[in-house]
Amino acid sequence: MVAFKLVTLAAVASLASVTSAQTFQRLGACPKLGCIFPPDQVDFLAGQYFDIRLEVHAPVNGSEANGGVPDQNFTFTVGKKGARQQPAAAFFKLSEPRVERWNFTWFEDLFAEDAGTPSLVQVAAKAYRRVALYEPGEYTATLTYYNGSKTEATWLVRELAEVRKTKNVLLFIGDGMTTSMITAARLIGHKSVNGKYVSRMAMDKFPILGHQMTHSLDSFITDSANSATSLYTGKKTTVNALGVYADSSRSPADDPKIESIVEIFRRIWTGGVGIVSTAFIADATPAALTAHTRLRAQYGAVVDSYLNGITNYTWTNWTGPDVLFGGGAEQFLPSSRSFQGKDYYAEFARAGYSVVQNNTALSRTPTDRKTLGIFSVSNMAKWLDRNVYPQNLRNQSNSPDGSRGDALDQPGLKEMTVKAIEILDARSRDKGWFLMSEAANIDKQMHVLDYDRALGELLELDDTIKASMAKLQELGTMKETLILVTADHGHGFDVMGSVDTRYLAEQETDREKRSAVGIYEQSGLSQYTVATNASVLYSEGVNFPANWDPRYTLYSGTSAFPDHREDYQVNKDGPRVPAINQTRNDYTVNYVDAPTGYVINGSLPVSADQGVHSLTDVPVFAMGPCQELFGGVYDSTDIFFGIANCLGLGRSSNMTVKGNGMGNAYGKAG
Secondary structure: OHHHHHHHHHHHHHHHHHHOOOOOOOOOOOOOOEEEEOOOOEEEOOOOOEEEEEEEEEEOOOOOOOOOOOOOOOEEEEEEOOOOOEEHHHHOOOOOOOOEEEEEEEOOOHHHHHHOOOEEEEEEEEEEEEEOOOOOEEEEEEEEEOOOEEEEEEEEEOOOOOEOOOOEEEEEEEOOOOHHHHHHHHHHHOOEEOOEEOOOOOHHHOOEEEEEEOOOOOOOOOOHHHHHHHHHHOOOOOOOOEOEOOOOOOOOOOOOEEOOHHHHHHHHHOOEEEEEEEEEOOOHHHHOOOOOEOOOOOHHHHHHHHHHOOOOOOOOOOOOOOEEEEEOHHHOOOOOOOHHHOOHHHHHHHOOOEEEOOHHHHHHOOOOOOEEEEOOOOOOOOHHHHHOOHHHHOOOOOOOOOOOOOOOOOOOHHHHHHHHHHHHHHHHOOOOEEEEEEEOHHHHHHHOOOHHHHHHHHHHHHHHHHHHHHHHHHHOOHHHEEEEEEOOOEEOEEEEEEEEHHHHHHOOOHHHHHHHEEOHHHHOOOOOOOOOOOOOOOOOOOOOOOOOOOOEEEEEEEOOOOOEEEOOOOOOOOOOOOEEEEEOOEEEEOHHHOOOOEEEOOOOOOOOOOOOEEOOOEEEEEEOOOHHHHOEEEEOHHHHHHHHHHHOOOOOOOOOOOOOOOOOOOOEOO
16 A cells, blocks of 8 residues: 555656646756757658757756756767667767757746746757668667766667659648538538538548647647648657757757758659748748748748758758749848848749749749749738639739739639649659648638638638649659648637528627527528529539528637637628737737627637637548558658658668669669
8 A cells, every 4th residue: 555655646746747847848858857859759760860959957946946057078878779879979970069058048837927937947958960860670869967867768760661652742731621621611612412412522532531640749739830840750849840859049040950851852862842832931831841940930041941951050952942832922022021131032043943923924934944933922812812702802012023012813722733743743754753732721711710711722722632633644643643631730610500690690689699500400501502693603623612601601610719709701801800909918809800790708818819729630631652551540740751651761871862763663762
């Protein structure tokens, strides 16, 4: 009984130490005073480059205070599990790096934040740059400090994958997309008769369906930066971090880097790379392919990384993607918002890129040159506004040329993706290519509770998938292309019934208005596919709602939101603004956002003006070579390893490829 009590008390003490760092953490993935990055339980592709960061912390005050003098004589060893460990410099054949010193502060909990009493931590650190592990198996990395204290990390190098099984990879990312959103999009875009759909989404026809878990390194809710890093590098990291582990140093540009899928693909096979997004192109999901910083908001530096790669440290050589399409002209026009004030249109042009700024120019641009397409300031126009409510494109002052005119001739995701495929095929048919195409505004419209626009973006993604498959068939490369459709995270969205919007608008009180909601048998059938005199007409085989403003709409919503009004009708004047700032960091209902609706009290802190991400697993649809690798339930990092396996990117030595290493078939580089 005594032994049981001791174990229980120890378990409680351990749990207390973890929960005390719940809201804030001294440093993610570093519960002890000695930190190793990459941390414990990390998997590597054989031959994938990464940096190592070591930190020894000496808290000056707070619950962990130990005198405030960090041990600068710490040691670090690495070795295959069961074998003799070696000093890291000898193991990786590097010179021993110098010890660095800095300090940082953090709040131990919300009470400390309210009181304005941060804890100060002194740090001694080292960094080993651009190393790799080539032999599969488990490795043990040990940091020893403070007279025998140890932090250990177990690293796993996965089995070699040197044989290439696909020529091309086409990765679609529906940012924030969940299964329930796909279900809702199908409901409003596809007709059904007596409960059976007469047409199906392109995603529905993929032979393999899996689900990936999206949690991050040190929190179970992720953002798009670290979730994209998981997909592209096979490594979990911290919210806001792109292609690095977040350390505690002052500079966000010196954090330990991880080589991304496109950096490895370009290094091994010298193939083509395309990056397409409906967001501003420096946003997190596209940025994580080339950027390496713990602060995703370094937008100017992100744009520079697209063109020049990483220049502040020795890293994988990068000479720019073949295709870069999206919004975000503010980071290209010379100003305080561009990197070092440079004109990045001119920088890309000097590097041999064709530069286009509207859909007409995009359709006419040649396919044999690298191409930069920036089509608006900030995020690109939403499908619903481009196609149903085009008056919302006016008075935006978002022309990409800096004239402050309106960007009226913007392409959609479909036009950008199909053109990207044409360019990549023309430039890299022999060597193959990797293309990431992101439907970014699914997420951005879910954030502002504009479910109509979000579902329109999702249907545009599905239409893009269908058009891309047709283009691959036309080019004769469909069977040589692995196609994946997934998301980086989800939102807590679902549909629970229908709403009689006419009845709702005519009721006087909020409680009476809620009677307009129809549940179970009163939910009825989708009215979005019922044609009227005012219906939107599409070409044959294109599936979007015929009526975006029916009387009976979806009773839908998310599980986390600010104070807002809801009338369940499409906003015809542009994207929603559900909450407004009355005083500093205090958001309340925006009445004009839904004047005939009723108030829904928020479930988030009053500092929130929009919805947030959720924990849900997200779907993965797979078709083509290696499709079998993507069935089941797995971690988001496994997406990277599945793609790397299919592309044959694993390496047993630091060899480089001359030519494409393929001939006319797939195989092993040599």
